[in-house]
Protein backbone atom coordinates (compact mmCIF):
# COMPACT_ATOMS: atom_id res chain seq x y z
CA UNK A 1 0.00 0.00 0.00
CA UNK A 2 1.49 3.32 -1.03
CA UNK A 3 1.00 6.52 0.93
CA UNK A 4 0.16 8.98 -1.78
CA UNK A 5 0.37 12.35 -0.09
CA UNK A 6 3.84 12.26 1.35
CA UNK A 7 7.03 13.04 -0.56
CA UNK A 8 8.98 10.04 -1.81
CA UNK A 9 11.68 12.35 -3.16
CA UNK A 10 12.90 15.65 -1.71
CA UNK A 11 15.64 17.45 -3.63
CA UNK A 12 17.25 20.39 -1.85
CA UNK A 13 19.51 22.85 -3.61
CA UNK A 14 20.97 20.29 -6.00
CA UNK A 15 24.18 21.29 -7.75
CA UNK A 16 26.11 19.12 -10.19
CA UNK A 17 29.42 20.35 -11.51
CA UNK A 18 31.96 19.05 -14.01
CA UNK A 19 35.56 20.09 -13.46
CA UNK A 20 37.23 20.28 -16.86
CA UNK A 21 40.54 21.79 -18.04
CA UNK A 22 38.95 25.20 -18.73
CA UNK A 23 37.19 25.44 -15.37
CA UNK A 24 33.91 24.28 -13.83
CA UNK A 25 30.77 23.55 -15.83
CA UNK A 26 27.86 24.26 -13.48
CA UNK A 27 25.44 21.95 -15.29
CA UNK A 28 22.96 22.01 -12.40
CA UNK A 29 23.07 25.05 -10.18
CA UNK A 30 20.23 25.19 -7.70
CA UNK A 31 17.32 22.80 -8.07
CA UNK A 32 14.82 22.02 -5.29
CA UNK A 33 11.59 20.07 -5.45
CA UNK A 34 9.41 17.56 -3.67
CA UNK A 35 7.61 14.73 -5.35
CA UNK A 36 4.72 12.82 -3.80
CA UNK A 37 3.76 9.30 -4.73
CA UNK A 38 1.37 9.32 -7.69
CA UNK A 39 2.48 12.81 -8.76
CA UNK A 40 3.95 13.62 -12.18
CA UNK A 41 6.54 16.37 -12.40
CA UNK A 42 7.30 17.78 -15.84
CA UNK A 43 10.80 19.25 -16.21
CA UNK A 44 10.99 21.67 -19.08
CA UNK A 45 13.68 23.90 -20.55
CA UNK A 46 15.69 24.53 -23.68
CA UNK A 47 18.47 22.21 -24.76
CA UNK A 48 21.43 22.31 -22.38
CA UNK A 49 19.37 23.72 -19.49
CA UNK A 50 20.44 20.89 -17.18
CA UNK A 51 17.32 18.69 -17.24
CA UNK A 52 19.12 15.41 -17.96
CA UNK A 53 22.02 16.06 -15.60
CA UNK A 54 19.51 16.85 -12.81
CA UNK A 55 17.84 13.48 -13.22
CA UNK A 56 21.10 11.61 -13.78
CA UNK A 57 22.14 13.05 -10.41
CA UNK A 58 19.00 11.63 -8.81
CA UNK A 59 19.74 8.26 -10.42
CA UNK A 60 23.37 8.16 -9.26
CA UNK A 61 24.67 8.30 -12.82
CA UNK A 62 27.14 11.17 -12.53
CA UNK A 63 30.67 10.02 -13.23
CA UNK A 64 33.98 11.87 -12.94
CA UNK A 65 34.80 14.65 -13.72
CA UNK A 66 31.21 15.26 -12.59
CA UNK A 67 30.33 15.52 -8.90
CA UNK A 68 27.67 16.77 -6.51
CA UNK A 69 29.25 19.31 -4.13
CA UNK A 70 28.59 19.44 -0.36
CA UNK A 71 25.26 20.93 0.63
CA UNK A 72 23.07 19.30 -2.00
CA UNK A 73 20.55 16.77 -0.79
CA UNK A 74 18.56 14.15 -2.69
CA UNK A 75 16.37 12.54 -0.05
CA UNK A 76 14.61 9.36 -1.09
CA UNK A 77 12.20 7.49 1.18
CA UNK A 78 12.83 3.78 1.17
CA UNK A 79 13.01 0.70 3.38
CA UNK A 80 15.78 -0.80 1.24
CA UNK A 81 18.52 -0.28 3.82
CA UNK A 82 16.56 -0.37 7.08
CA UNK A 83 16.86 -3.38 9.38
CA UNK A 84 13.27 -3.36 10.63
CA UNK A 85 11.60 -2.67 7.27
CA UNK A 86 10.56 0.87 8.22
CA UNK A 87 10.90 3.59 5.64
CA UNK A 88 13.39 6.39 6.11
CA UNK A 89 14.88 9.13 3.98
CA UNK A 90 18.35 8.37 2.65
CA UNK A 91 20.51 10.97 0.92
CA UNK A 92 21.17 9.63 -2.58
CA UNK A 93 23.78 12.35 -3.12
CA UNK A 94 25.97 10.49 -0.60
CA UNK A 95 25.19 6.92 -1.64
CA UNK A 96 28.05 4.77 -2.90
CA UNK A 97 27.98 3.47 -6.47
CA UNK A 98 27.58 -0.08 -5.13
CA UNK A 99 24.67 0.77 -2.83
CA UNK A 100 22.99 2.61 -5.70
CA UNK A 101 22.52 -0.68 -7.57
CA UNK A 102 19.93 -1.56 -4.90
CA UNK A 103 17.97 1.61 -5.69
CA UNK A 104 18.32 2.07 -9.45
CA UNK A 105 15.98 -0.21 -11.41
CA UNK A 106 14.26 -1.47 -8.28
CA UNK A 107 13.01 1.72 -6.63
CA UNK A 108 13.74 4.22 -9.38
CA UNK A 109 12.88 3.11 -12.92
CA UNK A 110 14.24 4.86 -16.00
CA UNK A 111 13.12 5.36 -19.58
CA UNK A 112 15.45 7.15 -21.97
CA UNK A 113 15.13 8.67 -25.41
CA UNK A 114 16.72 5.86 -27.39
CA UNK A 115 15.30 2.44 -26.44
CA UNK A 116 17.97 0.60 -28.47
CA UNK A 117 20.68 2.09 -26.25
CA UNK A 118 18.97 0.64 -23.18
CA UNK A 119 18.49 -2.85 -24.64
CA UNK A 120 21.27 -5.35 -25.23
CA UNK A 121 21.05 -6.43 -28.91
CA UNK A 122 22.68 -9.79 -28.09
CA UNK A 123 19.94 -10.99 -25.73
CA UNK A 124 16.24 -11.70 -26.16
CA UNK A 125 13.66 -9.53 -24.44
CA UNK A 126 12.90 -12.47 -22.12
CA UNK A 127 16.56 -12.72 -21.05
CA UNK A 128 16.73 -9.01 -20.28
CA UNK A 129 13.42 -8.70 -18.46
CA UNK A 130 13.78 -11.88 -16.45
CA UNK A 131 17.30 -10.90 -15.39
CA UNK A 132 16.04 -7.57 -14.00
CA UNK A 133 13.12 -9.16 -12.19
CA UNK A 134 15.18 -11.98 -10.67
CA UNK A 135 18.00 -9.58 -9.68
CA UNK A 136 15.73 -7.28 -7.73
CA UNK A 137 12.94 -9.56 -6.54
CA UNK A 138 13.05 -12.85 -4.78
CA UNK A 139 11.19 -14.90 -7.42
CA UNK A 140 11.83 -18.03 -9.49
CA UNK A 141 12.66 -17.89 -13.21
CA UNK A 142 9.17 -19.17 -14.07
CA UNK A 143 7.49 -16.51 -11.95
CA UNK A 144 9.73 -13.82 -13.44
CA UNK A 145 8.82 -14.95 -16.98
CA UNK A 146 5.14 -14.84 -16.17
CA UNK A 147 5.46 -11.37 -14.69
CA UNK A 148 7.39 -10.24 -17.77
CA UNK A 149 4.67 -11.49 -20.14
CA UNK A 150 2.01 -9.84 -18.01
CA UNK A 151 3.88 -6.52 -18.15
CA UNK A 152 4.50 -6.69 -21.88
CA UNK A 153 0.77 -7.29 -22.39
CA UNK A 154 0.01 -4.33 -20.12
CA UNK A 155 2.21 -2.00 -22.17
CA UNK A 156 0.35 -3.08 -25.33
CA UNK A 157 2.82 -5.45 -26.97
CA UNK A 158 0.78 -7.86 -29.15
CA UNK A 159 1.41 -11.62 -28.72
CA UNK A 160 3.64 -11.00 -25.72
CA UNK A 161 3.79 -14.72 -24.88
CA UNK A 162 5.44 -15.55 -28.21
CA UNK A 163 7.33 -12.34 -28.83
CA UNK A 164 9.12 -12.27 -25.49
CA UNK A 165 11.72 -14.62 -26.99
CA UNK A 166 12.53 -12.25 -29.87
CA UNK A 167 15.61 -10.01 -30.04
CA UNK A 168 15.37 -6.19 -29.81
CA UNK A 169 16.04 -5.69 -33.55
CA UNK A 170 12.88 -7.67 -34.34
CA UNK A 171 10.72 -4.88 -32.88
CA UNK A 172 9.79 -1.41 -34.14
CA UNK A 173 11.02 1.73 -32.35
CA UNK A 174 7.66 2.22 -30.61
CA UNK A 175 7.53 -1.44 -29.54
CA UNK A 176 11.07 -1.22 -28.17
CA UNK A 177 10.10 1.79 -26.09
CA UNK A 178 7.09 -0.18 -24.77
CA UNK A 179 9.49 -2.98 -23.78
CA UNK A 180 11.72 -0.48 -21.95
CA UNK A 181 8.70 0.91 -20.13
CA UNK A 182 7.74 -2.65 -19.13
CA UNK A 183 11.28 -3.32 -17.87
CA UNK A 184 11.34 -0.04 -15.95
CA UNK A 185 8.06 -0.91 -14.23
CA UNK A 186 8.93 -4.57 -13.64
CA UNK A 187 10.00 -4.00 -10.04
CA UNK A 188 7.12 -1.64 -9.33
CA UNK A 189 9.41 1.34 -8.60
CA UNK A 190 8.28 4.24 -6.43
CA UNK A 191 9.67 6.74 -8.93
CA UNK A 192 9.84 6.54 -12.72
CA UNK A 193 12.14 8.94 -14.53
CA UNK A 194 11.50 9.45 -18.24
CA UNK A 195 13.96 11.54 -20.25
CA UNK A 196 12.39 12.60 -23.58
CA UNK A 197 11.04 9.05 -24.08
CA UNK A 198 9.08 9.87 -27.23
CA UNK A 199 11.54 12.15 -29.06
CA UNK A 200 12.94 9.41 -31.32
CA UNK A 201 9.49 8.15 -32.36
CA UNK A 202 6.95 9.05 -35.08
CA UNK A 203 4.38 11.62 -34.05
CA UNK A 204 1.45 9.17 -33.86
CA UNK A 205 3.51 6.69 -31.85
CA UNK A 206 4.64 9.55 -29.58
CA UNK A 207 1.03 10.26 -28.65
CA UNK A 208 0.38 6.56 -27.92
CA UNK A 209 3.46 6.22 -25.71
CA UNK A 210 2.55 9.40 -23.83
CA UNK A 211 -0.96 8.09 -23.22
CA UNK A 212 0.46 4.74 -22.11
CA UNK A 213 2.84 6.37 -19.62
CA UNK A 214 0.05 8.46 -18.18
CA UNK A 215 -2.17 5.39 -17.69
CA UNK A 216 0.60 3.25 -16.24
CA UNK A 217 1.67 5.96 -13.83
CA UNK A 218 -1.87 5.98 -12.41
CA UNK A 219 -2.21 2.18 -12.38
CA UNK A 220 1.13 1.61 -10.68
CA UNK A 221 0.75 4.64 -8.34
CA UNK A 222 4.25 5.64 -9.29
CA UNK A 223 5.70 9.10 -8.92
CA UNK A 224 7.01 10.25 -12.26
CA UNK A 225 9.52 12.81 -13.48
CA UNK A 226 9.06 13.52 -17.17
CA UNK A 227 11.80 15.50 -18.92
CA UNK A 228 10.94 17.29 -22.13
CA UNK A 229 11.61 20.48 -24.05
CA UNK A 230 8.01 20.37 -25.27
CA UNK A 231 5.51 22.34 -23.21
CA UNK A 232 2.55 20.71 -24.91
CA UNK A 233 3.75 17.33 -23.61
CA UNK A 234 4.03 18.83 -20.13
CA UNK A 235 0.44 20.05 -20.37
CA UNK A 236 -0.65 16.48 -21.18
CA UNK A 237 1.22 14.59 -18.53
CA UNK A 238 2.31 16.74 -15.58
CA UNK A 239 0.64 17.67 -12.30
CA UNK A 240 3.39 20.15 -11.58
CA UNK A 241 6.08 21.73 -13.70
CA UNK A 242 9.66 22.80 -13.10
CA UNK A 243 11.09 25.31 -15.56
CA UNK A 244 14.88 25.21 -15.93
CA UNK A 245 17.32 27.56 -17.60
CA UNK A 246 21.12 27.55 -17.50
CA UNK A 247 21.20 24.70 -14.99
CA UNK A 248 18.97 26.67 -12.66
CA UNK A 249 15.39 26.19 -11.54
CA UNK A 250 13.57 29.34 -12.54
CA UNK A 251 10.03 28.53 -11.52
CA UNK A 252 7.92 25.64 -10.32
CA UNK A 253 4.21 25.37 -9.75
CA UNK A 254 1.21 23.22 -10.54
CA UNK A 255 0.59 22.83 -14.24
CA UNK A 256 -2.38 25.25 -14.31
CA UNK A 257 -0.41 28.04 -12.63
CA UNK A 258 2.52 27.60 -15.01
CA UNK A 259 0.26 27.94 -18.03
CA UNK A 260 -2.21 30.52 -16.71
CA UNK A 261 -0.27 32.60 -14.17
CA UNK A 262 3.45 32.18 -14.80
CA UNK A 263 5.60 34.73 -13.03
CA UNK A 264 9.12 34.27 -14.32
CA UNK A 265 10.07 36.24 -17.46
CA UNK A 266 11.68 33.06 -18.84
CA UNK A 267 8.49 31.02 -18.35
CA UNK A 268 6.64 33.79 -20.18
CA UNK A 269 9.20 33.67 -22.98
CA UNK A 270 8.90 29.88 -23.25
CA UNK A 271 5.13 30.05 -23.39
CA UNK A 272 5.13 32.69 -26.09
CA UNK A 273 7.21 30.32 -28.26
CA UNK A 274 4.46 27.68 -28.45
CA UNK A 275 1.29 27.96 -30.51
CA UNK A 276 -1.75 28.48 -28.26
CA UNK A 277 -5.35 28.62 -29.34
CA UNK A 278 -5.83 31.80 -27.27
CA UNK A 279 -3.03 33.69 -29.04
CA UNK A 280 -2.86 35.01 -32.58
CA UNK A 281 -0.12 33.57 -34.80
CA UNK A 282 1.85 36.83 -34.92
CA UNK A 283 2.01 36.88 -31.10
CA UNK A 284 4.40 33.91 -31.17
CA UNK A 285 7.87 35.14 -30.34
CA UNK A 286 11.23 33.39 -30.39
CA UNK A 287 13.43 34.16 -27.34
CA UNK A 288 16.04 36.70 -28.42
CA UNK A 289 19.73 36.03 -27.70
CA UNK A 290 21.77 32.89 -27.08
CA UNK A 291 21.43 30.22 -24.36
CA UNK A 292 24.04 30.62 -21.60
CA UNK A 293 27.42 28.93 -21.39
CA UNK A 294 27.68 27.22 -18.05
CA UNK A 295 31.47 27.19 -17.89
CA UNK A 296 32.52 29.35 -14.90
CA UNK A 297 29.21 31.26 -14.89
CA UNK A 298 28.98 34.44 -12.80
CA UNK A 299 26.83 34.16 -9.62
CA UNK A 300 23.90 35.90 -11.30
CA UNK A 301 20.62 34.80 -12.85
CA UNK A 302 21.60 32.94 -16.04
CA UNK A 303 18.67 34.52 -17.91
CA UNK A 304 20.00 38.04 -17.22
CA UNK A 305 21.54 38.67 -20.68
CA UNK A 306 18.25 37.80 -22.41
CA UNK A 307 15.79 39.10 -19.83
CA UNK A 308 13.55 42.01 -20.84
CA UNK A 309 12.82 42.79 -17.16
CA UNK A 310 16.38 42.79 -15.77
CA UNK A 311 17.03 45.44 -13.09
CA UNK A 312 20.22 46.84 -11.53
CA UNK A 313 19.79 44.35 -8.67
CA UNK A 314 19.85 41.46 -11.16
CA UNK A 315 23.35 42.58 -12.24
CA UNK A 316 24.67 42.35 -8.67
CA UNK A 317 22.92 39.56 -6.78
CA UNK A 318 22.06 35.91 -7.12
CA UNK A 319 18.27 35.50 -6.81
CA UNK A 320 17.35 32.84 -4.25
CA UNK A 321 14.44 30.50 -4.84
CA UNK A 322 11.38 31.73 -2.93
CA UNK A 323 7.98 30.24 -2.26
CA UNK A 324 5.71 33.05 -3.46
CA UNK A 325 2.62 31.07 -2.57
CA UNK A 326 2.05 27.48 -1.50
CA UNK A 327 3.73 25.21 -4.03
CA UNK A 328 4.79 28.08 -6.29
CA UNK A 329 8.58 28.55 -6.31
CA UNK A 330 10.19 31.44 -8.10
CA UNK A 331 13.74 32.70 -8.63
CA UNK A 332 13.40 36.28 -9.82
CA UNK A 333 13.83 39.84 -8.52
CA UNK A 334 11.42 41.32 -11.00
CA UNK A 335 8.70 38.81 -11.85
CA UNK A 336 5.99 39.42 -14.37
CA UNK A 337 2.74 39.77 -12.52
CA UNK A 338 -0.45 38.63 -14.05
CA UNK A 339 -3.12 41.11 -15.05
CA UNK A 340 -5.16 40.43 -11.92
CA UNK A 341 -2.17 41.54 -9.85
CA UNK A 342 -1.86 38.27 -7.97
CA UNK A 343 -0.32 38.91 -4.56
CA UNK A 344 3.06 37.44 -3.66
CA UNK A 345 4.69 36.96 -0.27
CA UNK A 346 6.92 39.62 1.23
CA UNK A 347 10.54 39.50 0.21
CA UNK A 348 9.97 39.31 -3.52
CA UNK A 349 10.69 42.55 -5.26
CA UNK A 350 7.78 43.01 -7.58
CA UNK A 351 7.65 44.43 -11.04
CA UNK A 352 5.03 46.90 -12.12
CA UNK A 353 1.61 45.51 -12.64
CA UNK A 354 0.93 45.21 -16.31
CA UNK A 355 -2.40 46.91 -15.70
CA UNK A 356 -0.60 49.90 -14.12
CA UNK A 357 1.34 50.70 -17.24
Ligand SMILES: Nc1ncnc2c1ncn2[C@@H]1O[C@H](COP(=O)(O)OP(=O)(O)OP(=O)(O)O)[C@@H](O)[C@H]1O
Nearest residue numbers: 018025027046047048049050051052053054229294
Ligand atom coordinates in the same frame (compact mmCIF):
# COMPACT_ATOMS: atom_id res chain seq x y z
N1 LIG B 1 30.22 14.94 -18.85
C1 LIG B 1 30.07 16.26 -18.98
N2 LIG B 1 31.14 17.09 -18.95
C2 LIG B 1 31.00 18.44 -19.07
N3 LIG B 1 29.79 19.06 -19.24
C3 LIG B 1 28.69 18.28 -19.28
C4 LIG B 1 28.77 16.85 -19.16
N4 LIG B 1 27.51 16.35 -19.25
C5 LIG B 1 26.69 17.41 -19.43
N5 LIG B 1 27.41 18.57 -19.46
C6 LIG B 1 26.87 19.92 -19.65
O1 LIG B 1 25.80 20.11 -18.78
C7 LIG B 1 24.86 21.00 -19.36
C8 LIG B 1 23.47 20.48 -19.18
O2 LIG B 1 23.27 19.34 -20.01
P1 LIG B 1 21.94 18.48 -20.00
O3 LIG B 1 22.18 17.29 -20.86
O4 LIG B 1 21.48 18.23 -18.62
O5 LIG B 1 20.90 19.46 -20.72
P2 LIG B 1 19.41 19.16 -21.13
O6 LIG B 1 18.58 20.27 -20.59
O7 LIG B 1 19.01 17.79 -20.74
O8 LIG B 1 19.50 19.29 -22.71
P3 LIG B 1 18.86 18.38 -23.85
O9 LIG B 1 17.41 18.75 -23.92
O10 LIG B 1 19.62 18.78 -25.06
O11 LIG B 1 19.09 16.94 -23.46
C9 LIG B 1 25.27 21.21 -20.81
O12 LIG B 1 25.89 22.47 -20.91
C10 LIG B 1 26.26 20.11 -21.03
O13 LIG B 1 27.25 20.51 -21.96
